[in-house]
Amino acid sequence: MNRSRTRAAHGVTGSPAPSPGVVPWLVALDIDGTLVTYDEVLSDAARDAVADVRAAGHHVVLASGRSLISMTPLAAELKIDEGWIVASNGAVVARLDPAAQEGYVLEHVETFDPEPALRLLREHLPEARYAVEDVGIGFRLTEHFPDGELQGKHEIVDFEELWAGDVTRVVVRAPGRTSADFHRLAEAVGLEDVTYAVGWSAWMDIAPMGVTKASALERVRGELGVPAERTIAVGDGANDIDMLRWAARGVAMGHASEPVRSAADEVTAGIEGDGVVAVLRSVLDSRPHG
Known part of the structure; x- marks a missing residue:
């Protein structure tokens, strides 16, 4: 929503x-x-x-x-x-x-509730790093991303804490994967009620629908x-x-x-x-x- x-x-x-x-x-x-x-x-x-x-x-x-x-x-x-x-x-x-x-x-x-998308992606990408944005502050992350990729304050949290509140964006990063892998995954799992974009690296941004x-x-x-x-x-x-x-x-x-x-x-x-x-x-x- x-x-x-x-x-x-x-x-x-x-x-x-x-x-x-x-x-x-x-x-x-x-x-x-x-x-x-x-x-x-x-x-x-x-x-x-x-x-x-x-x-x-x-x-x-x-x-x-x-x-x-x-x-x-x-x-x-x-x-x-x-x-x-x-x-x-x-x-x-x-x-x-x-x-x-x-x-x-x-x-x-x-903003949107990131829980459904996060749970679905975690089933298929358990090794990925996940982050949600806190506007004007930084990110809450499951683990650190490669240096320089995310700016601001970084707070490492448990996976379930990522949906403690509505967020503007979810970032998914899997350094061992490719952008093609991400495209195939997004099509396979059928992400609903969100808008997603795959970056040039193994990176996916998830935003509110539309x-x-x-x-x-x-x-x-x-x-x-x-x-x-x-x-x-x-x-x-x-x-x-x-x-x-x-x-x-x-x-x-x-x-x-x-x-x-x-x-x-x-x-x-x-x-x-x-x-x-x-x-x-x-x-x-x-x-x-x-």
Whole structure:
């Protein structure tokens, strides 16, 4: 069962006003494998392109499977201190606000009871590591994940304590398995009443039913008043497919898998070629795309 809570938005766009007659774009950017490399490197070209798009009055919205607390440092590096963030694959929508105690305000949070999915997966993956997210704090885990994969405070708990309350996200990690194994497992066990996405490694994110980056971005689009035809999304993972289909212009990174590329309207260069930069620059110079 999904449970959500929403705060009233305050009309903060996080970008300078556009020139008269210019309708802003909403540019949704995945992080890992799109904006930064898998080694956490943000290129100068990408940093500058984001700054230039925002300076022109457009809305750059970071949209990631990452937790909120692992996204805010990147936002700070990009000098984004006002605007919107979509975290936890859409379960968390936050508005950056330098006046807020934590630097952000939670505007919408979707939660669910993780017990059924956890019990089912544990039957088939007893060796996996399981975690649930505590928004703005960190994770409760059955055992530690590989270094650097989860940020914030980590509390090791018994498996049954993972469903002590409703959560925004469940993370399943089985280093000895492959992403293909996870896809086969998800299809075989028939996960119900949840939305799941399999990462590039042996990693699965489980969110409330119907909650994706796309559902959260549609909420942000409504708050910003951006026309649906002025939306762009760039991503490279399976959890980006709905987002790419949602956007008027969905762009897949060149290294993305075929299902991701098929969901997009166009394909840019891969992460090593800074493909996101070409997309951002096209927002500014109105080059034809596709």
